[in-house]
Each structure stands twice: as structure tokens, then as C-alpha cells.
Amino acid sequence: MNCESVRSWLEADDADETDALRVGEHLESCAECQAFAAMSDPVTSQSATSLPDEITPPADLWAPIEARIQAQRVLRPTFAASTRPGRDWQQTASIITAVAAIVFLAVVIRSSVAPVATESMASFDEPNVESQLAAAIEQECRGAMRELSLKQGGDVVDPRTLALEAEALEVELAIADTRLAIERDGEEPRMMASLARLCRVRLRLTEHVQELARS
Amino acid sequence: MDELIEKARCGDEVAFRSVYEQTSGRVYALCIRMMKDETRAGEMMQDTFVRAWQNLKTYRGESAFTTWLHTIATNACLVALRTQRRRREDGMESEELEAMMAPNATDPVDRIALERAIAALPDGARTVLLLHDIHGYRHDEIAEMTSTRPGTSKAHLHRARKLLREALSQ
DSSP states (O other), X not given: XXXXXXXXXXXXXXXXXXXXXXXXXXXXHOHHHHHHHHOOOHHHHHHHHTXXXXXXXXXXXXXXXXXXXXHHHHHHHHHTXXXXXXXXXXXXXXXHHHHHHHHHHHHHHHHHHTTGXXXXXXXXXXXXXXXXXXXXXXXXXXXXXXXXXXXXXXXXXXXXXHHHHHHHHHHHHHHHHHHHHHHHHOOOHHHHHHHHHHHHHHHHHHHHHHHHHHO | OHHHHHHHHXXXXXXXXXXXXXXXXXXXXXXXXXXXXXXXXXXXXXXHHHHHHXXXXXXXXXXXXXXXXXXXXXXXXXXXXXXXXXXHHTTSSOOOOOOOOOOOTTSOHHHHHHHHHHHTSOHHHHHHXXXXXXXXXXXXXXXXXXXXXHHHHHHHHHHHHHHHHHHHHO
């Protein structure tokens, strides 16, 4: 990049942010452009510095963090692998399988303590330890899924993984909801059919995961 | 604070909660301005502190603890924003209203306008402006936190201020 294009980038309203690295490289080697970039309206910068650097978070934000930390104590062997860099496809597939299995476990626990756990997955006020654990595990699974998604955001993204990730979470949550509805309302044929259909989808998902692991 | 961090590093959750209470305001200020959405900011807070808990052993005390936390939060937010943008481009997610933080009735109007103008900045420019002008990091620190170069940070800051000036003068 030359001085002209760098300065036009700096002044453009709709500059492409992906060029920022090249602009930065130029600035580091060009004193004139660096001086140009350092110019800014002092009023504007003072305005921004006047904003508070602390904003009190919602009071209930610690509860899900604590729950995820506690769930990690239970799940540590499984999720320890999920934070390592350089995961390959087989590892990714294994994590998805593990997450699916743990969500299934959470479903089983959740079903056993329904309807307490159905009130709110984010609430940890209930004294029922099992429901809290189930909620914490589910929260951890969501976190693991998000982590997986975040990790993919930094790497080359394969749409199959994104699809699998979304599908795994949706299907397991749908199964959980259906089981709870059946437990609450009885074995109504339409709900039983839905459950069977969802279980078939989960089976297909498992097969996809296995295929990915083999590829 | 150092003592609390040391205890937390040894697995003391009560100490970690105290660390959270002392640092969460600064981390949340970054997350809410980055994500422009309370729910998403809450998710990023969760991810930041859970990841910090997981990786406490790797914190060597070479930088301030809040700098370390801000690095985790910044990267989590940037990657989440990239993922969000990609999903929007792919049509996987409907266009969300990028709601600003609910304005506080006691805030002066110009502060609300400023927060809105910052929220409208492009991700890269907004990140650097927040870290530099609000949280007081130097360009070399920002470069390290965001895995870029000091020059890139300067470029983003110049652009952020220019766009902010234009937005506020309208």
C-alpha cells in the first residue's frame, strides 16, 4: 500500500477492515502517515475517555459461571480436550459425540426431576441439587458448543460442522422438551411420534458424526 | 488481589468469586460495548471467566490480571462477532436489531449519543477505541491482545475517532 491509499483508507467512511493489517504495516514504516494517523480531534478522544470503564454486570451473572465451573469438575476429562489448540476432525467429531452424550445424560437427569427443572434453565434458586446439576451440565454443554463455534470462527470453517453443531443442540433440546411434555401430559400419541422422529434424527446425526470421524 | 488469584489458581472457587467481583465491572464494560446486546455480553462474560478459570495456571503475572482477562474477553467477542456476521451472510441468522444498552435515565444525552456512536463503529475500530480510549491500553498492548501490530491498532483508532466525530456532529 502507498501513502495515498493508506490515507484514503484512514479517511474512508466504508473502508474494508480486512485491509487494516496492511495499513498498519505501512504506518509502521512511514513516519508521515503515522503522524497523519495520530491526528485526531481531541474533543472526540476526550469524549470517549470520559465514558466509564466499569459497568456493573447483572447480579445473576455469577450463577451460570459458577455452575459451569462446577460442571467442569464433573466433566473435566471430557472437556479438557476441547480447549487444546490444533484439534483435528476426529477430535471435533469426538467432542460433538461427547457433548451429545452429556446432553442426553442431562436429559435423563432432568426428566427424573421434572417439573422442577423445567421452570427455568437459568435459575439456580431451587434447592434441588439434581436439577441444578442438570442445568449446570446443560449450560456447560451450551458453552462447549459455543466454544466449538468460536474455535471454528478462528479457523477454516467447514459448514458441515456448523450444521452438526446446530443440529446436535437443537435435537437434544427438542428431545428433552418432548420427554418432559410426555412426563407431564402422559403418553399422547402425537408426542410419542414426535419423540420417535427426534430419536431417529439423533441416530442419523450420530451416523454423520461417525462418518466425519472416519473421513 | 494477587493472593486471591493464587488461591483461585489452587482451585479455591470462593477466591475466584472474589476475583470475579473485583474485575467483572471492567470486563462487562468491554463485553457490553463490543457485543451491543446484554444477552450476548452475558454469554461472553461467562465464556471469559470460565476460560480464565480453566487457564489460571497459565497466567504468569507478567501483565495485569485485568489485561489478561480483557485479552480473553476481546478475543471471545471478536470471534463471536465474526461468527455472527458469517451466519448473517449465510442467511443462518436473521438480521437482529443491534439494540444499544438501555439508556440510563440519569445519563446526559451526549453520553447516550456517544455510546450509540461507538456501538455503530465497525468491529475492529470499536475494539481499539474501547481498549485505548476507555480502558487505557497502549497500542503495543492492544496489538498483543488482538494478535495484530501496533500500526494496525493506530490505524483503527484514527478511523474510529474520525467516524465517531462524524456521527456526533450529525
